[in-house]
Amino acid sequence: MPRGQIGPVLRQLPSTTLSFKFLIMTRVRFAPSPTGYLHIGGARTFIFNWLYARRRGGTMILRIDDTDVVRNTQASLDSIYEGLRWLELGWDEFYRQSERLELHRKAAWAIFEKGHAYRDFTPASEAVENPTGPWLFNPGMRELTRAESDRRAGAGEPFVLRFRVPRESRQEVVVQDHVYGTVSKATGDIEDFALLRSNGMPTYHMASCADDADLRITEILRGQEHLANTFKHVLIFESLGVETPRTAHLPLLMAPDGAKLSKRIHGPVVSVTTYRDAGFLPHAFVNFLSLLGWSPKNDREKMSREELVELFSLDGINRSNAIINFTAEEPFDPKALWLNAEHLRSLHHAELSQRLMPYAEKAGFAGATPDKLRAIAPLIQERMRLLGEVATVADFFFLEPRSYDPGELIPQKGDAAMAAGALRKSKEILSDLPAFDHATLESALRAAAADVKLKTGQMFQPVRVAVCGRKNAPPLFETLEALGRDTVLARIDFALGLL
RNA sequence: GGCGCUAUCGUCUAAGGGUUAGGACGGAGCCCUCUCAAGGCUCAAAUACGGGUUCGAAUCCCGUUAGCGCUACCA
The missing domain is CATH 1.10.1160.10 (Glutamyl-trna Synthetase; Domain 2)
Structure with missing residues (x-):
């Protein structure tokens, strides 16, 4: 069973007595169903829950809502763990609904015993549609006597256990949502939803409510697609005789075309x-x-x-x-x-280079080590938006630039002769320099440019292209320093051969 | 179809009766500069539509339109 680490924020909080904690402790959960990969909407729901839990010094629970045995997959479960672990947030408690089925069933039958649920023996294939309005219930099933219901069930006839939504008088189910405020729906618009499937498995509504009650969830933060379901959940919680957790429904994340992310x-x-x-x-x-x-x-x-x-x-x-x-x-x-x-x-160079390592390896940078990455970190740090861009930003620190267009060596308003001149002069200067640090390099090369009457840009571009293989690169002198004299001179020689 | 929810620059958002309707990303331009970035400055860009209420509406109310969600023995 995967364990999430408890974040440092929680550890910083002052400890309170157990009983005090128990009374006010915030408990929230993220409850994905393992029927697909973890997508960004799910990640956001997890993050909001986590943030809320940490803010309140509460408990973050990861609960796998896997009551749909037909659609659950191990691959999906793995993808959810993988994604959540990458977030580096962690969680405090972990549950799987499939290990808590008895609890759900007991809750469902308790509702049945109270007369708030009934067995529906209508086969799925005979479900009737109502073209003018919503489907509310299958005919004849709400009225079955308890004796008749027990007899047919005893005879082995399959059934779905449905919640008996009150229909005698006009009633409103009211939800006080943290985000959407007061939302209400008439019971006349809520169908007799299922609690138990004909295979005995609890439905999402049943399992979710039974678990939320049992795990003493205090706030439910989830996607807005569940707002309409909340009315059903209120009915279940009331029937169970427990307090309904407070809800905060989150607006949905949509694709650029306004459609659901898929x-x-x-x-x-x-x-x-x-x-x-x-x-x-x-x-x-x-x-x-x-x-x-x-x-x-x-x-x-x-x-x-x-x-x-x-x-x-x-x-x-x-x-x-x-x-x-x-x-x-x-x-x-x-x-x-x-x-x-x-x-x-804003990352420290040490952390940046650590985070960069896997991407440098993926880019095929043979000599990449944390130390080497750390040395070039200041040069590439503000030239990347993604760690993966190390592949294109730092390539010449690890690979010999060989395939560039020799024309790039030629500076603005110059020709091949000017480029060759600049390179030869640079080579001469660089060979004799007593030190190879960027300050020394800069003053030497600037002086050299003045010496041969070239503008700095005209002097530096050929060197930069020779060394980096392209015109756009990190600051030249720091780059030369990082590469070292031998490499620099070898690359200048190679460039000279192209001209 | 029924029910529920929502509507501010292209996007993320602030302003909850009185603001030149603010910020950020992205875009354009200028500056800085050894290139590229980064940074600094400037510009363009929004209250869906129609009615009310009010001295005054992005803000409150109604309607329209559009979008989203629910309407499963999925979650």
Whole structure:
């Protein structure tokens, strides 16, 4: 069983007595069903729950809602763990609904015993549709006497256990949602939903409510798609005789076309692992998602995990859906990219190089070590938006530039002779320099440029291209220093051979 | 179809009766500069529509339109 580590924020909180904690302790849960990969909407729901739990000094629970045996897959479960672990947030308690079925069934039959549920023997194939309004219940089943119901069940006839939604008088089910305020629905518009399937498995509604009650969940933060379900849940909680947890429904994350995010339609961009593989920093990703549907209301954008915890409040959650921007060419929201770049820039060189290692290896940088990456970290840190971009930003530190266009060596308003002249002069100067640090290099090369009457740009470009294989690169002198004299001279020789 | 929810720059959002409707990303331009970045400055860009209420509406009310969700023995 995977364990989430408890974040440092919780450990910093003052400890309270057990009984005091028990009374006010906030308990929230993220309850994915393992029927697909972890997508960014799910990740955001997890993050909001986590932030709320940490803010309140409460408990974050991961509960796998796996009551749909037909659609559950191990691959999906693995993908959820993988995605959540990458977030580096952790969780405090873990449950699987499939291990708690007896609890759910007991709750369902308790509702039945109270007369708030009934057996429906209508075969699934005979379900009737109501073209003019909503389907509410199958005919003849609500009225079955208890004796008749018991007899048919005893005879082995399959049935679904349904909640008996009150229909005698007009009633309203009222929900006080933290985000959407007072929302109500007439019982006349709520169908007799299922509690137990004919195979004896609890439905989502039943399992979810029974577990929320048993786990003493205090607040439910979940996607807005569940807002309409909440009326059913209130009915269940009331029938169970327990208090309904307070709900806060989150506005949904949508695709740029306003449609629901879907892997089938929108591709891998909706999967959390895509962000990881591209080189997002977990806390930058958390920061980005936290800003979708929530605002600290003080114009803060870049926030550390600790700042997010400190600032998080249910009051800052919006009611309208948020669009996450991506295109076929650019799979990541520009703001996500910007935030990641911001967080990348504030990393210590040691941590940056550590985080860079796997991406350097993936890029095939043979000599890449944490030490070497650390040495070049200051040169590439503000030139990357994603860790994966190390492949294109730092290539020449590890691989010999050989395939560039020799024309690139020729500076503005110059010719091959000028480029060759600049390179020869540089080679001469660089060979004799007593030291090879960037300050020495800079003054020497500037003096050399004046010496041969070249503008600095005309002098430096040939060297830069010879050494980096392209015109756009990190600062020249620091780069030369990092590469070392032998490599630099060899590359200048190679370039001279191209001219 | 029925029910529920939502509507501020392209996107994320702030303002909850009185603001030149603010910020950020992205875009454009300028500056800095050995290139690229980063940074600094500037510009363009929004209250869906129609009615009310009010001295005054992005803000409150009604309607329209649009979008989203629920309407399963999925979650």
